[in-house]
Amino acid sequence: MRAARTRTAGRRAAPRRPRKDVPPTPAGRIRRLRRRIALLFALVSALALVGMAAVAVHADDDAWRSQVDSDLKLRTSEFSADLHYDEQGALEYPDPKEGGYDCPPVTLFTGTAEKMTVAARPHRTCLTVPADAYQTAADDAAREGDVVRLTTTAPNGHRLRLSAQPFTGPNQDTTDTVAVAAVDISGNLADHDRLALLLTAACAVLVALSALAGHWLAGRAVRPALDALDQQEAFLADAAHDLRTPVASVRVLAETGLRGEADTTEILRRTLRQSTRMSELVDDLLTRARLMAGAVPLDREPLRLDQLVDAVVADTPADGHRVAVRAEPVIVLADAGLLRRAVANLLGNALAHGHGPGQPADVEVTVTADGTVAVDDAGPGIPSERAASLFERFHSGGGSSGLGLSIAAWVAHTHGGSLTVDPSTRGGTRFLLRVPVHKPARSSG
Known part of the structure; x- marks a missing residue:
């Protein structure tokens, strides 16, 4: 049994040696350089396109939000023109049944900075705005004494934008009235998302096209190097092919002369003839190499x-x-x-x-x-x-x-x-x- 185990162990395959990396050929290095140039071109193009797309998306977001906020501010400012105080300092405002509060909906709050209550709300509102969102916007505007804007979600899932504008009381010292206007921004958000998606798709297509263009341009750029390498390899192949026979002949003549098997004068004459042929071959090789390289004007x-x-x-x-x-x-x-x-x-x-x-x-x-x-x-x-x-x-x-x-x-x-x-x-x-x-x-x- 022990001998059988020994024979079995002897038949085991020897551990495989790690394969050494084969150094790339000159043509392989040039092609690798082409890939790197194409990758770098695509990467730079991608960064530029993504950067421009991000700026465009951010600018569009700021633009539509600014437009919505300006419209809301205009709405509350127009509403404030109908607010008055009587001689006793009591606030007078339009009757909600007249429809001035309805669309875009405006809710009027009165009170103090600590507690604002609803004074008038839309009679037939075109939007359903959560009451807590109205209250939060009014309280924040009264407390800060400045316009407050916030975004919330309606019960139907639509996104709403609220703008609360405070108004000072008759003594011009305290804020006792806040008008809160609301508008549905779901359409604006949908347009913005479509723009972002369109720019993303356009960036992907342009990056792919830039990668192809970079690959083509890199190929054009390294083509002279590949052509020069091909010419060099062709020259070496020509030299090796053409000089092999006369070199072998000269060697045979030299060995024959050393052994004394032929007349020395004849050997020298044949050696001179072979060396002349070699000289002509070298001239032809150099001429062809210069012609192919364009070095002969x-x-x-x-x-x-x-x-x-x-x-x-x-x-x-x-x-x-x-x-x-x-x-x-x-x-x-x-x-x-x-x-x-x-x-x-x-x-x-x-x-x-x-x-x-x-x-x-x-x-x-x-x-x-x-x-x-x-x-x-x-x-x-x-x-x-x-x-x-x-x-x-x-x-x-x-x-x-x-x-x-x-x-x-x-x-x-x-x-x-x-x-x-x-x-x-x-x-x-x-x-x-x-x-x-x-x-x-x-x-x-």
Whole structure:
């Protein structure tokens, strides 16, 4: 039994280690920043909207209460005009049966500050006001010698507003008369509540809209950062992809030389060739990174396209290949450095891939008067299904990175032109680079 327990214990799962938080990626940090910006925007908008709504609700409450109190004061003031004292100091007031007390209802109290009693009340009142509320308002007004206002509830559940105004007696020293007027404020309260509810709903909708707007604006704000990050990651991917093969080749050559398995001169010659390829790849990578980042300003100037193509062909090593040039004079408005790089990339691509295995390339470069550079080769050609992605990196085939063609396409589009690929009449591929022709302004004379 003891051994069985030991085996059972040994089969128990080991306690799980607490999972460590994985640090966010740069893109994750940017997206988190976007969420924080959107949340902050929504929070500030919510605080502003809630503050304005609170001020509006408070202002509406003060406004309707002030209006009701002014109407009540006007009612009691008009009623006081009918109060008189006779020669013996006795108070004379209108008969309630005449209807002057009825609506809004006014109740007249007389007496002293210690005890006020009802002298006259409405004959056919339009409101039912609790007697204790009338009495409280009259007593407080007589005791304080000033207008007293209070709110109470009628038996039917309606809210009432009362205003008690004291009047001095014949000796002008004591308060012996108080008029208490009442009005139903249920409608005012209902309107106020509707306004508060409407503002609350409007605030909720506006906060939601501001959150969406903040999210959209934050997305627009961080988009350049995400684009720059994508360009950086693409550059690193390009560098790693393109430099892997020549670096591996140089390493193999170095190991072969150390073992003495090949002629040193041949190894150095091949190493020099691989290092030259690496240098060209690095130049292409840096050029593409600068182009994508917009760090290469266009220095447009009128230039002879035919002369530029002749210079590019003359500077390109033939290495046993044949390059023929047929050019018509034409002036284009372009950046000479970038256009030279685009033509050189097209020519280099034709020399590298525009021929069969073990055969020299036969390339023809044509410049026409409409600003078109055509590069024709007699190679195996390009399948039509690969033509659409040919100008993207890593899609040129033949062991090339495709950076040269993508750079040439970018240069053409930046100048307002185009770069297309078609089958060549020579049996291979034709690349057509088009740039706008320079049209000098005509003299008015």
